[in-house]
Amino acid sequence: MAGAAGPDAGATGERRDMSQRDGGQGTGAGVVRMSPARRTPVGSVLRAVAAAVAVLLGIAVVVYLGRAGYRDVDGRGLTFVDCLYYAAGSLFPADYAGVTPISTSARLASVVVIMPLRVVFLVVLIGTTIRVLDERSRQAYKIKRWRSRVRDHVVVVGYGTKGRSAVVGLLGEGMRPENIIVVDTDQSAVDAASAAGLVTVQGSGTSNEVLRSAGVPDARAVVVAVARDDTAVLVTLTARELAPNAQVVASVREEENVHLLRQSGADPVVVSSGTAGRLLGLATSTPSVVEMVEDLLTPSEGLAIAEREVEQTEIGASPRHLSDIVLGVVRGGRLFRVDAPEADAIEPGDRLLYVRKATPATG
Known part of the structure; x- marks a missing residue:
């Protein structure tokens, strides 16, 4: 198969995608990961400290308001500092080996x-474990909620140069x-996709289990953007079987392999x-044409090529006479050029391929 051995020319110096890493061999079950919540460490610490201080003061105020029912070790009444100490001792009990502040x-x-300082000591001992368990719990909850709600999604196999460009287009x-x-x-590549807010699955696109984890059976579309033609064939076969x-x-990469992908x-x-x-x-003779093509293929600026349903008032009319610049008519899954x-004449159920003004991406 032509082009199977060489890397994608456009990916030179770039990160290799999944097909180059594993040579098309399955790597087991995919690991789904949602984009983590964007929280700064300082903000998290300040929120935790504020909550702890609020609880401490709340207990101290309750004890102070009911101080008539409390007595100190020497039998005198309680001051607010005594109540504060009692609240702290209730929240963080410890044995001081008989040493008691008077x-x-x-x-x-x-x-x-x-x-x-005791709190800092506890955080040093168990803080990392709690943080890891908490992140795993949040991930598990987010993944469960995502699986129950995701519909009409797109799976992009390979996050190299082509895969990233496909995501930008989507x-x-x-x-x-x-x-x-x-x-x-x-x-x-998985880390970069996750940082961009995308759902990620780490694994080989040639594996049934990995593509199932990515939700391919319920996907609207699958984009195969791997670097090798032979791997693209395997991924396509697997995806088509599941969906x-x-x-x-x-x-x-090579035009002679197009029929293999279609088959x-x-x-x-x-x-x-x-x-x-x-x-x-x-570009050697008409660079402005290349510039216009790039503009049409960039959906977030300038002009863009889009597809829409025909309006009732447009049925029977010629697409060349519409206010939109129509490039073609899609009828029954087939594309007919405007000429x-x-x-x-436009028929009911047709879709128009036209040029529209691009709108900035909001995702």
Whole structure:
């Protein structure tokens, strides 16, 4: 199979994607990860300290208001500092080996200095464990909620140069980041996708179990953006088997391998080397044409190519006479260019491929 051995030319110097890492071999079950909540450490600590101080003061006030029912060890009434010490001792009980602060200054030092140091000691011992368990619990809850709510999502296999560009295009079309699932074996690629707010699954796209974890059976579309043509065929076959009705879009380096991707179940097949070569050829004589093509392919600025349903008032009219710049008519899953005889008159159920003003991505 042509192009199977060489890396993607556009990925030179870039991070290799999952197909280059594992050579198409399965790596077991995928690990789903949601984008972590963006909380600063300082903010988390301040919120925890504020909550602890509020609880401490609350107990001290309750004891002080009911101080008539309390007596100190020497039989005298309680001051507010005594109540504060009692509250701190109730929250953080400890055996001082018979040593008990009696004076007001000693009790105040115990509350202000010793008790906080005890808390710091406990945080050093068990803080990391609690933080890890808490993050795992939040992840498990978020994943469970995501699985129950996700619909109409897109799975992108491979987060290299092509995969990242595909995600940018999806976000530019208004898709929410949580509805985009990235599959890759490279830890750095998974981390980058997660930092962008995407759902990630670490594993090989050639594995049934990994693609099931990514929700391929219920996906609207699967984008195969791996670097090797042979791996693209395997991923496409696996995805098509799991999702017979989903749209599978694949990228291939060499044009002679297009028929293999189509036979494997891919719908549109994009030839990366052929497309780039044609643009390079145009750039030598008409660079402005290349600039316009790039503009049309960038959904967040300038002009963009989009697809829409026809309006009732447009049925029977010629697409060339509409206010929109129509490029083609999609009828029954087939695309007819605007100059084709089949596109002379718009029919019910048609969809129009047209040029619109791009809107900035909001995801």
